[in-house]
Amino acid sequence: MTIRFPGLSRRALLAGGAAAATTRLLSAPALAQSAGNPLKIGMVTSLSGPFTALGESMRAGLQLFLKENDRRLAGRPVELITEDDQAKPDEGVRKFRKLIGQDNVDIVCGVISSAVALAVRDVVADAKALTFISAGSANDLARKAASPLVFRPTKTNWMLGHTAGLWAFEKISKKGCITIGADYAAGREYVGDFAATYRQQGGQITKQLWSPLGTPDFGPLLTTVAAEQPDFIYSFFAGSDAVRLLQQMKEYRLQGRIKLIGGGALYDQEDVVNVVKDAAIGGLNTCNQSPTAPSSTAFSAAYREARGSLPGEMGTAGYVTGQAIKAAVEGVQGDLSNKDKVKEALLAKPIDTVFGPMTFDPRNNQAILDIYVNEVKKDAAGNAVNEVIHTYKAIKDPGPSA
Numbered sequence: 001m002t003i004r005f006p007g008l009s010r011r012a013l014l015a016g017g018a019a020a021a022t023t024r025l026l027s028a029p030a031l032a033q034s035a036g037n038p039l040k041i042g043m044v045t046s047l048s049g050p051f052t053a054l055g056e057s058m059r060a061g062l063q064l065f066l067k068e069n070d071r072r073l074a075g076r077p078v079e080l081i082t083e084d085d086q087a088k089p090d091e092g093v094r095k096f097r098k099l100i101g102q103d104n105v106d107i108v109c110g111v112i113s114s115a116v117a118l119a120v121r122d123v124v125a126d127a128k129a130l131t132f133i134s135a136g137s138a139n140d141l142a143r144k145a146a147s148p149l150v151f152r153p154t155k156t157n158w159m160l161g162h163t164a165g166l167w168a169f170e171k172i173s174k175k176g177c178i179t180i181g182a183d184y185a186a187g188r189e190y191v192g193d194f195a196a197t198y199r200q201q202g203g204q205i206t207k208q209l210w211s212p213l214g215t216p217d218f219g220p221l222l223t224t225v226a227a228e229q230p231d232f233i234y235s236f237f238a239g240s241d242a243v244r245l246l247q248q249m250k251e252y253r254l255q256g257r258i259k260l261i262g263g264g265a266l267y268d269q270e271d272v273v274n275v276v277k278d279a280a281i282g283g284l285n286t287c288n289q290s291p292t293a294p295s296s297t298a299f300s301a302a303y304r305e306a307r308g309s310l311p312g313e314m315g316t317a318g319y320v321t322g323q324a325i326k327a328a329v330e331g332v333q334g335d336l337s338n339k340d341k342v343k344e345a346l347l348a349k350p351i352d353t354v355f356g357p358m359t360f361d362p363r364n365n366q367a368i369l370d371i372y373v374n375e376v377k378k379d380a381a382g383n384a385v386n387e388v389i390h391t392y393k394a395i396k397d398p399g400p401s402a
Helices: 010-036 052-068 089-101 114-127 157-172 185-200 219-228 239-251 269-280 294-307 313-331 339-348
Strands: 039-045 076-084 107-110 130-133 177-182 205-211 232-236 259-263 284-287 351-353 356-361 366-378 384-395
Touching: 039 052, 039 089, 039 313, 052 076, 052 239, 052 269, 052 294, 052 313, 076 089, 089 107, 089 114, 107 313, 114 185, 130 313, 157 185, 157 232, 157 259, 157 284, 157 366, 157 384, 177 185, 177 219, 185 205, 185 232, 205 219, 219 239, 239 269, 269 313, 269 384, 284 384, 294 313, 313 339, 313 351
Parallel strands: 039 076, 039 107, 107 130, 177 205, 177 232, 232 259, 259 284
Antiparallel strands: 284 366, 351 356, 356 366, 366 384
């Protein structure tokens, strides 16, 4: 049987069919080509220097995520290229340029140091590179240095310093606070944001002390603390600095006598608590991550099986970066050629992550996250573990208006 279309010639029908085929070909080839091509992800993290353990944990978290997904996202095989920034801004810039310019990666991610995160901002912005900053939490990247294609599936320094200020004023003491901070960008921001929130509520800070990154001996500082006899201390140190501070507080018999609260890095489960063990008991921290958060149950078990340890923030951050990348890639069926569509996909709906529910703020691509108050306690086996004692829901950085 022949079907006739009144008013349409055979030539018109052929032309229309060709146009439809062309439309399909214009939309399909990118998907077909991308499905066969590897998805190249470049990670820059700290694999030497003061944050070595943190960088290794971050890499392990992303590797675990990729293994669980058979190293494929949206049907594309994944190739991961990892580079070491040594926690140095100039080295971070060099490695990002290599990944983008020489390795031609589709996505760049990683970064622990806030200083490195700020240094690479213009590099990725100028290259229009799809970027996920896994942990570098400088406030400015959610504010004046926000960039259209830079996403941060992590907290800002303000989100942790602010919530610690709320908790300390309400639950610890309204006076007699001393702050101790690492004297670099992140330390200054954490302590500054804590102090601003604590003071806004009427809290009194009696002294603020600073120590260089990589300090081997906290003795002089702890002698000052002992003499001051504060009600509590707010502190920010990370990595090996945090380990030394907690060990030396125990040696100086200050642990348990003076309440200590800090950012999550101070009591990181994998890279600090597992090292200092009982020297961490009783410590408090505010963090976007906890190994005992309900959202982390399955991941914590898998990570412990893979690494022999409960995860800390950096291992979790690597895994969550994978979850955010997966949401981006699957949201456009594996075709990353149109960056605006990738951004639309990431902003369109929440992502269920190990951190908890995550949405990206459309003003700055900064994650909006639950922030946990953790207390280090002994579990049933006698191990020191971060346990959630309170959750601040859906904390949003002030953003460009700050």
